Amino acid sequence: MEFSDNCTITLQIPAWRPGRYELQNYAKHITHFRAVDEGSNNLLWQKTERNLWQIEKGKGAKAIVNYSYYASQMDAGGSWLDDSQLYINPINCLMYAACWEHKPHKLSLSLPEGYKIACGLEEIASHTLISDNYFHLADSPMMASKYIQHHFFEVKQIPFSIWIQGDCNPDWGKIESDFRKFIACQLTVFGSFPERQYHFLIQILPYPHFHGVEHRNSTLITLGPAKDFAKEEFYNKLLGIACHELFHTWNICKIRPVEMLPYNLSKETYFPTGFVVEGITTYYGDVLLMRAAVWNLDTFFKSLDENIQRHFSNPARHRVSLAQASLDLWVDGYQQTHPDRKISIYDKGAIAALVLDLEIRRMTENRKSLDDVMRALWNNFGQKNIGYSIVDFVQICELEVGGSLTGYFEDCIFGTTPLERILAKGLDYIGCVLHLQHPADMIVWKYGLKLAKQAGKWVIEGLEPGSPAEKTLTLRDEIVSINGYTQREDWQQLYDKQMLSVSIIRIGIPLVKNLLADGGNYFPRYSVRRNKCNTEAQANNLRLWSGM
Numbered sequence: 001m002e003f004s005d006n007c008t009i010t011l012q013i014p015a016w017r018p019g020r021y022e023l024q025n026y027a028k029h030i031t032h033f034r035a036v037d038e039g040s041n042n043l044l045w046q047k048t049e050r051n052l053w054q055i056e057k058g059k060g061a062k063a064i065v066n067y068s069y070y071a072s073q074m075d076a077g078g079s080w081l082d083d084s085q086l087y088i089n090p091i092n093c094l095m096y097a098a099c100w101e102h103k104p105h106k107l108s109l110s111l112p113e114g115y116k117i118a119c120g121l122e123e124i125a126s127h128t129l130i131s132d133n134y135f136h137l138a139d140s141p142m143m144a145s146k147y148i149q150h151h152f153f154e155v156k157q158i159p160f161s162i163w164i165q166g167d168c169n170p171d172w173g174k175i176e177s178d179f180r181k182f183i184a185c186q187l188t189v190f191g192s193f194p195e196r197q198y199h200f201l202i203q204i205l206p207y208p209h210f211h212g213v214e215h216r217n218s219t220l221i222t223l224g225p226a227k228d229f230a231k232e233e234f235y236n237k238l239l240g241i242a243c244h245e246l247f248h249t250w251n252i253c254k255i256r257p258v259e260m261l262p263y264n265l266s267k268e269t270y271f272p273t274g275f276v277v278e279g280i281t282t283y284y285g286d287v288l289l290m291r292a293a294v295w296n297l298d299t300f301f302k303s304l305d306e307n308i309q310r311h312f313s314n315p316a317r318h319r320v321s322l323a324q325a326s327l328d329l330w331v332d333g334y335q336q337t338h339p340d341r342k343i344s345i346y347d348k349g350a351i352a353a354l355v356l357d358l359e360i361r362r363m364t365e366n367r368k369s370l371d372d373v374m375r376a377l378w379n380n381f382g383q384k385n386i387g388y389s390i391v392d393f394v395q396i397c398e399l400e401v402g403g404s405l406t407g408y409f410e411d412c413i414f415g416t417t418p419l420e421r422i423l424a425k426g427l428d429y430i431g432c433v434l435h436l437q438h439p440a441d442m443i444v445w446k447y448g449l450k451l452a453k454q455a456g457k458w459v460i461e462g463l464e465p466g467s468p469a470e471k472t473l474t475l476r477d478e479i480v481s482i483n484g485y486t487q488r489e490d491w492q493q494l495y496d497k498q499m500l501s502v503s504i505i506r507i508g509i510p511l512v513k514n515l516l517a518d519g520g521n522y523f524p525r526y527s528v529r530r531n532k533c534n535t536e537a538q539a540n541n542l543r544l545w546s547g548m
Contacts, residue, residue: 009055009063010048011095014265018091018139018252019213020077021326022333023268026092027051033067053095069093074203076211076220085145085165086111087203089213089220091138091265101134111144118143118150118163120199120218135263139253141213141220143201151176155183159197166204168229181292182243186250189288189371190378194254200242204229212241214248221245239294240303244285251284252277255377258387272390274326275413279349280374282307283357286350291547300546301528304354308434308526311347312420315465316340322348322413323390338475340465351419352412356397358426358545359408363401366544372400427528430545431538435527442495443482447515448522449473451488458488464522472513478505 013026027050035043035055043063045055057063071079071086071093080087086109094107109117109127119142121129127144131137149164151172160183164170179200187193195217205224212221221241228234252260259271271277290300311317320328320343328342357370376396381388398405411417424434439445448467451458458479463470480503482491494500500515531538 009057009097011053011055011065011097012266013051013093013095014091014138015051015267016265016269017077017089017213018260018263019215019248020334021269021274021329023330024092025050029070029072029093031068031070033065035063035065037061037063065095067095074205074222075209076203076213076222084147085143086115087141087143087165089141094137096134096138103133105131105134105137107131107137109144112146114146115144116146116148116150118148118161118165118199118201120195120197120216136216138265139216141201141215141218143203153180155180156187156193158187158193158195160200161197162200162202164202164204166202167206167226168204170229178239178294179242181294182239182288183246185288185292186243186247186284189284190250190375192378192383194249194382198246198249200245202238210237210241212245214245214253216253217249219245219248236295236299236303239289240285243289244281247281247284247288250378250382251281251374254385255374255382256387258389258392261385261387268330270327270330272323272326273388273393274329274345275322275349275352276393278345279322279351280353280370282346282350283353283370284374287354287357287546293548297530297546297548304350305527307347307350308423308528310344311351312526313462313523314343314347315463316343317348318416318418318465321416322352348419351423355412355419355422355426356405356408358429359405360397360401361541361545362426362429363403366541368400369545373397376400428531429538430542431531431534432528432542433531435529437525437527438521439523439525442492443488444523445521446495446517447500448520450523451479462523467520467522468515468518472515473502473504474506479503480505480510 013030016022016024033045033053035045037043037057038061043055043057045053048054055063055065069079071081071088074080077089079089079092107129111127117123117127117129119129119140121131121137121140121142124130131140143163143165145165147165149170151162151170153160153176160179162175162179197217199218201218201220203222204226205222206226207224209222209224212219219242223234223238223241257271257273257277260269263269286300286303289295290297319340322343322345325343325345329345332342353370360368360370360373373396377388381392394405394409411422412419420434427434444450447469448464449460449469450462452461460473460475460477460479463473463475480486482500482502483494483497485491498517502513502515504511504513
C-alpha cells in the first residue's frame, strides 16, 4: 500500500463483513506491520484501536505500508493460502483509509506462473485487478490457482462464469442446463440484472462443509466432501446454495435496508429486516428451483421440512420475534447459545416468506404474489439506490394485496405466535397439510430430552421447555444410566414406565433425578405433504404457486 498525500494516515480493517451480521476480529491475523518512506526509512506509527493504525509521515513524502496476514480460514467468508491456491476475501485482510475509500483501487498479485484468477473484478493486466472503490474491492473475493476449472455461458446476453477449485469432475452439461434454468427464473421475477456479469466461485473441500456468501457480482461457496460430488444430495445442496446466493445479487447487494445504505464497516449496523434479507432469500433459493423445474415438489418439500423442523424444535421461538432476531445477531452472532436465546432469521424467515406468499395469493385470488413485492422493492428502491425501511416493506406488501396484513406482521414478524396453525392454513390453500408424528425415540418424545454421544458418553444437547426433562435436567448433563440400564437401546424398553430414575454426572458430581411422564408429545417431527383429497381450486392454486 502506498500513500502520497496528507501528513497523518489512519488505516483500518473492517469490523464486520456484509453477509455476516456479527463483529469480526480480522486484526488478530495481522503481524509484521511496517511503514516506510521512499528511501525505506521507518515512519512512526502506532495502533490506536484494535483495528486502527495511525502513521505519521513528512509532508509530501510517500508512505509505503507492509504487513502480513495469516490466511488460514477455509470457509466462504475467510482467506486461505497453501501450495495449491491463494484464496482471498479482501474485506478480511486489506486495510483502507477513510479519505481514499471512494477512489479507484488497484490490486497487484504476485502469483506463480500458470495461476489463473477467478474474481468479479476486471483484470486490467496480468494478475492486476481494478475496482471502482474500496467497497467494490472488499466485496470481490478471488481464487487463484493452476487447477481452477472454468465454465462460461450466457443467459439473456449476461455472461456467467462457474469456477471450481477442488478434486471433482463436474458434468458441465448438466450444471449449465440447471443453472441456466434458475437464473432465467430469477430474471423473470425481477425483470433485469444488476450487474454486467456474474461469477460463481466454488471451493469443493475434502471434508463435510456447507457455506456460501453473497457479493456484488459473485458468490463464494464452500462445499464438501468432494467424494460425494456426484451424488444427488450433494448436487441439490450445490443448486440450493447457488440459487440462494444469486438471489442476493438483488436482495441485499442492491435492495438494501435503509440502515445499511451505505455500509458502515467500522461498527455494528442494526436493522430489523433480516427476515427480508435472509428469510425471503432462503425461501426463493428453493422455490425458484422448483419453478424452474430443476427440483420437483418433493425435493422442495424436503428442504422446507428441514427449515420447519429446525424452527419448531427451537424453544426460543416462543420468546424471540423475527424482528428482534435481526438485531440480536450482533449480540452473539451465529454461534450456539443457551436454548432460549435466539431463533434463525433463515429458518423462521423462510417459513414466514412462504406464509406471506400464500397469503398474498389467497387475498388476490392469485393475481399477485410475493414476486410482485420483490419486484416493487427492486424498481422503487434497489434500482434507485434508496434504502427501504420495515415500514416501507409493510406498505408495499399491503399495496400489492390492496388490504391490511396487520395480522400477518403482528403474528409472524413482530410477535412470537406459534406458526403451526398459521402455516397449516397457508398450506391448505395449495392443498397441502402439515403432518405431525412422534420421534422414533421414546426418550425424546415422552420426556423431552435430546442426547448426543460425545467421547463415548451420552450427553444432553436439547431440552423441550415445560417437559419433564427440562424441569430436572440441564444441558450437558452426562447420562450414566436410566432405571439401572446403561445402554440406550435398553432405555426404549421402558416405554410403559411413568417415572424414570436417571443417574447423571453434572460438572463432575453424581446425581439421581426422577422424570415423571406428563402425557406430552415433545420434539415432534413435522413434514409437508400433499392432501390426497384436493379440490379443483386447491390443485389450481398449487399449480400456479409451484409452476408445475
